[in-house]
Amino acid sequence: MTADATIDTTPAAGSKRERTRAQGIRRFKWAVLTPFLALMLFILMPALLLQGYFSFFAFSIFDAGENTGFSSYFEASEWVGLDLWSDALSDAKFGLAIIRSLLFATGVTVGCFIIGFALALLMYRPFRGQGIYYIFFILPMLTVPIVIAYTGEMILYQNGPLNDILSIITQTRVEAQFLYKQEVALTSIAFLEIWNWTPFSFIIMMAGLASLPKEPQEAAQILGANKWRIFWEVQVPLLRPVILLALILRFLESMAEFPKTWGLLQGGPGSATETVPVYIFINAWQFFDISYGAVLSYLILFMMAGIVLSAIWLLRREKKSLDAMYESKPQEG
Amino acid sequence: MKISKTNLTRRQALKTGAAAAAVTAASTGMAGKAFAGSAEDAIIKAAKAAVPGGQDITGIIWSNYQVALSGPMQEFGKATGIDLKKIQDISTFEIPQRAMAEALSKSPEFDIFHVDSNMIPSLASAGLLEPLDQYLENAGVKINAVGNFGEFMTYKGKTYGVPTDGNVHVQFIRKDLFEDPDERKAFADKHGREMTWPETWEEELELMNFFTRPEDNLWGSANLRDRGSSLAWWYMYLYSAGGFPFTDDLEPNIDNDAGEYAVQTFLNVKSASHPEAAGWGTPQMIPRIINGNAFSCQYWDGIIALAENPDKSKTAGKWSYGPVPGSKFSGKLIKRSISTPIVSMLVNRHSPRKEAAAYLAAYMATADNSARIVGDRVNTFHDPWHVEHFKEGSLPAKTYTPGGMAAIEQNLQITTPPIYLTGLLEFETELKRNLSEAYAGDKTAKQVNKDTTDAWARSVRRIGKRRLKEEFATYKALLPTIDLPT
């Protein structure tokens, strides 16, 4: 879709100039990609391979004690085949952790998006004070998650300011427990996450709305469409790829949320906040059951890959249809 | 009584602090300082012979604990050139996990781990720990602890740790409420018996329920019920009921009557606990204790020093201390307290500086030095353990009040370790999860024990039954032989 039309092709094929040019581009391409691929090859790949190894060979930290050196990890591992995989697949706690994470991520994604989009809709046309609101609205994104966790604790504490404010508003003593009741604990963390990351959705939607072409809206207005119809039938369809992107990115990020959940509740009360990252953390870094952690990690990788690939497929489809729509219009260049 | 309050930088303070500490040691009239110095001198001599010229060493220590250690450490550094220069400063509750991570990476980076000695089996199995017997012998140091406590530093016959702290749970009761005539009368009217010091968990529960008054922001119990550290209480309930977590064949041994009693006792306290207690760890609970929002609890003995410090506590002078309650479940009254975490110094086997580290650790365990460490009035993280600490007029006795010291000694006589086996973190995490779910109302006591049994059986398989059986005798040997403190 990109630049090929303008700069690098134009088939004067065979001409010497074009050939050096193509060579130059290839050289540039590899010069750029090499450091990145090198990192992938030397950092990520070995980690993934080790992970794969440990998922079939049970490693015990308590057998690795006698020797030193890198090879001792392999000496302390024992072939168990698919045992750990079947353990993991029948692990009810892991299943619950996945459900919790999915619920959490979905709730957060939708929450961030609705608030972010609503704010963007109210704000994308200039008005007095727009700049001030804008700055304030992006502040939460600039706040470190672990800070949010601790500040959240101070506010949500039973004798904290939130209950006090609610008490003043309702004129009764509100003694809600936001963190230590297991029905609401995950929801409270979800609200902290929404607070933290609404700016992200907001900024994306602001950029999206601001860049919408005026003509279709004006045309619709002339045709007598009301604001609501213009919104649903003109603006939203044009925004679909942006909306989808805002949703996907937010979903991925909240699936991986760890600092707030761990910093505040470490999986409790009960197991109410034992999300996937927390559960893997407990297995790999509390039990040092590296092998079981590896299996869990791979399962999550597969699951995420499935989610992401289908999301990307959707996104590409949306973007293509949007591109096609623009290209069919003669005035676009 | 404060003469003046002044702000200094930490560097200045440590310097002055060391000087002041030296003065303290001399002025508090520790019996024959000139002679007592010989124990210290012997260690210094051994260290100098082993590491001529000294060495800079590194460690994982929580700075809260480090402050009280800094006096002896600086003296040792001056005399031998062995200085603890670099520390990784993380909280004691996180150090077990970090030490395991060091064992995983077999890193020589840290020389000393200042960590719960109950991690010794796991860390030794993972190959991280250096046995200290030879060094202690060279330096002429004996770990002279109250009761069976010295054994807590050993594993399969070798000594792996030097204690700096003698953590044990002590019964706390609000004296002012307990002795109030109106309260006593009301209690007698209600229960048909006099209010007495609780001998059993059941008696304690009755007391705690009686003093639970949400309208006055007063709750009967300040026992922890969070997922993090509430397990300490479960151990007391189980051991005092005559139970034990595993059979001799390393089968989980809690899905039975004693196990159910322990969990049920754990859950019963809910009626006298603040509704948010399920999420409160020590950081949230201690303010409640010292601010007068709780009637009683079993708590770590270090809190005595905090609760009796009028600068920090609203309840100074209002507490009685004693042995923890017990249980008649097994047919006779047994009382069991618990020691976790017992912060002690362990040495990294992978480190090229392990000798220097071992002698530094040994230096902390002499009668004088340990008294200065646990006797620090403000940095009260280290608690008494040495036989000498409990002699009349000792420095720790001043910090902990005589009543407090008596209670500590009694509880040390009947103290127990948590599951002193390889895989402690794993066993405990599984149990914590289930207990915490039960406390939240999702599980019954029976289910807790069933689910924990399953999880433990898996852990035993993973860690290796043979390995665990080999160390099981060490664990059992740590349990006290007497039912009640003398």
Place this chain on the structure above:
Amino acid sequence: MSMTKSQRRHTFSAFRYLVLTVWLTIVAFPMFWMVSTSFKPDREWFAWPPVYISENATLQNYLVVWADVSEYAVDETGNLETVAQSLQRPWTALGNSALISVISTTLTVLFGSVLAYGVSRYGILSEGRMFQLLMLRMVPPIVLIAPISIWYSALGLLDSITGLVMLYFLTTLPYAVWMSKSFIDEVPREMEQAAEILGASRMRTIWEVVLPLVRSGLVATFLFILILTWSEYLLALLLSKTAVVTLPVELSKYQGSTEGRIYGRQAALSVGITLPLIVVGLIIRKHLARGFSFGMVRR
């Protein structure tokens, strides 16, 4: 009862201010609470009813946390005793955080934008590959941390700035490429062609024509990546020991404090962690106003 156009506009305007102000309150309150708590003396940390603005405001929390000042008193026997002492060495952590996040963000944005330029102008990565790049971001760091720590220990990269920077580079690169590409795409190619026709070299064209036009976008990208690296917690926690402790890890030490939650100190440290990013954000606010749409909208 139909409203006139101007009436409707007024109603809408009032509604807008109302909604925005409500959200403004929600956004600002935690910030306010953090700052206000950082000035409270310890008796007010848990007070009921809560103290909103302390009448006994004190700098003690900041001094203890940041200036390494401990409170000392002399007792009746003339001994010096500590009344409160700092847990923290936050300046070192601040230095580490700044170094790590600035280095890795600069590298990522520099490299990412060059890559993005190549994609935008020469198609060096197909659209499919670009989407695959996003998958790097989908890997929750927790799933790789154990093997990475074993691998790093074999390479001697544990507790090193290089080790963390490399991981931050990899995990934030997708955002850097996507964001900067969307900004580069917006620069009309005609301008580059014109410059080339006028005889400017490739580098000069990029430097003098393209760069000024995408500067705003790159600055926004930089800030966004900086946010991610500055606040990263898990990798920094598990791969650091003594040498590269970062601020979020430093703050998490309050977690296990046994003298009760020390809200005031924690807040004073939190303010210090938050402030640098907010200052940077405010300085470059005008570059942020365009937002970022990752090229999902045609302009």
